[in-house]
Amino acid sequence: MSSLMTHTPKGLEGVxxxxxxxxxxxxxxxxxxxxxxxxxxxxxxxxxxxxCYLLWYGKLPSEKELGSLRSQLARERKLDRGIIELLKSLPxxxxxxxxxxxxxxxxxxxxxxxxSQGREANVREAIRLTAQVAMIVAAxxxxxxxxxxxxxxxxxxxxxxxLLMLNGERPSPTAERALDIALILHADHELNASxxxxxxxxxxxxxxxxxxxxxxxxxxxxxxxxANEAVFHILEKIDSTASDPVDYVRKMLAEKKKISGFGxxxxxxxxxxxxxxxxxxxxxCRSNGQLKWFEMSRQIExxxxxxxxxxxxxxxxxxxxxxVLGLDVDLFTPLFAVSRISGWTAHVIEQLDDNRLIRPRAxxxxxxxxxxxxxVDRRS
Numbered sequence: 612m613s614s615l616m617t618h619t620p621k622g623l624e625g626v627x628x629x630x631x632x633x634x635x636x637x638x639x640x641x642x643x644x645x646x647x648x649x650x651x652x653x654x655x656x657x658x659x660x661x662x663c664y665l666l667w668y669g670k671l672p673s674e675k676e677l678g679s680l681r682s683q684l685a686r687e688r689k690l691d692r693g694i695i696e697l698l699k700s701l702p703x704x705x706x707x708x709x710x711x712x713x714x715x716x717x718x719x720x721x722x723x724x725x726x727s728q729g730r731e732a733n734v735r736e737a738i739r740l741t742a743q744v745a746m747i748v749a750a751x752x753x754x755x756x757x758x759x760x761x762x763x764x765x766x767x768x769x770x771x772x773x774l775l776m777l778n779g780e781r782p783s784p785t786a787e788r789a790l791d792i793a794l795i796l797h798a799d800h801e802l803n804a805s806x807x808x809x810x811x812x813x814x815x816x817x818x819x820x821x822x823x824x825x826x827x828x829x830x831x832x833x834x835x836x837x838a839n840e841a842v843f844h845i846l847e848k849i850d851s852t853a854s855d856p857v858d859y860v861r862k863m864l865a866e867k868k869k870i871s872g873f874g875x876x877x878x879x880x881x882x883x884x885x886x887x888x889x890x891x892x893x894x895x896c897r898s899n900g901q902l903k904w905f906e907m908s909r910q911i912e913x914x915x916x917x918x919x920x921x922x923x924x925x926x927x928x929x930x931x932x933x934x935v936l937g938l939d940v941d942l943f944t945p946l947f948a949v950s951r952i953s954g955w956t957a958h959v960i961e962q963l964d965d966n967r968l969i970r971p972r973a974x975x976x977x978x979x980x981x982x983x984x985x986x987v988d989r990r991s
């Protein structure tokens with residue numbers, strides 16, 4: 612007999628593990644809000660830098676506060692030479708997620724915080740990591756392709772700097788705004804697996820780098836990250852074989868294959884983030900003369916919704932969006948981390964503001980107590 616409860620939800624589904632002021636989700640009504648502000652308002656009116664401030668401080672910044680944050684991010688866009696050498700020493704064929712996990716862990720050896728600890732010190736660490744994670748992802752992609760690492764431009768936004776460091780040229784206003792919105796949309800999502808992992812690590816009073824390394828390792832798992840990569844592999848296959856998108860997906864369904872990018876563990880209606888990514892995908896694909904990626908995606912979405920009654924989630928249209936922005940497919944999940952570092956660090960800060968070691972119990976379902984030790988020669 613269970614010692615704790617009669618039923619334990621598998622995967623802790625529906626279990627409330629903590630209180631938080633950071634993110635509100637109403638899955639039945641398709642609501643996502645940061646510190647009470649609806650994601651639609653933020654996507655339409657805000658910037659990633661402003662969203663970071665909102666997550667870390669729980670309020671929108673004044674003009675002076677926002678300017679200060681932008682200046683701090685610009686100052687922190689630097690990597691110790693040892694990190695660059697580490698990136699160059701790693702196998703060129705290494706997974707960018709493996710590289711990001713390793714490099715963030717290594718950052719702790721170079722970025723030891725000086726002076727006082729506490730909330731403000733944790734926010735400074737969050738700013739530094741937010742700047743550096745973007746640099747690591749872009750720098751490794753340059754290194755593995757035999758290109759020079761591109762220095763950031765302090766006059767540019769976080770989104771524009773990432774695209775500059777990745778592609779070696781200043782992005783168009785359309786590309787910059789598209790990425791900025793994508794970063795806002797992915798910045799936080801309550802207690803998803805990687806965020807929970809970060810909070811668990813932080814609750815032991817380990818350092819923030821360890822907490823973020825835990826989060827990255829968790830995001831690397833295909834049940835959490837990687838869905839947009841799978842979506843683009845489908846689009847690529849359709850394009851390379853000149854297949855009809857609907858026929859291709861219908862065949863996948865007949866073969867019981869999963870169509871990534873649809874449905875969600877929390878939302879029972881349309882993922883509110885998908886609305887903006889659909890629009891971004893169309894605008895970017897059209898402005899770059901690559902409308903085929905959006906048109907294929909739209910046909911697939913309409914068919915799956917009609918056939919399986921499933922809505923597209925945040926991953927579905929991010930696939931075509933990221934491709935047109937110039938990202939290789941294996942950078943899609945690292946780009947998620949470039950955004951989610953803001954939410955991860957916000958949760959670490961919140962955990963440490965009122966910390967208690969996270970130590971849940973397990974519902975024991977093994978052999979009934981008591982069992983007894985039996986000599987080896989009497990065991991069946």
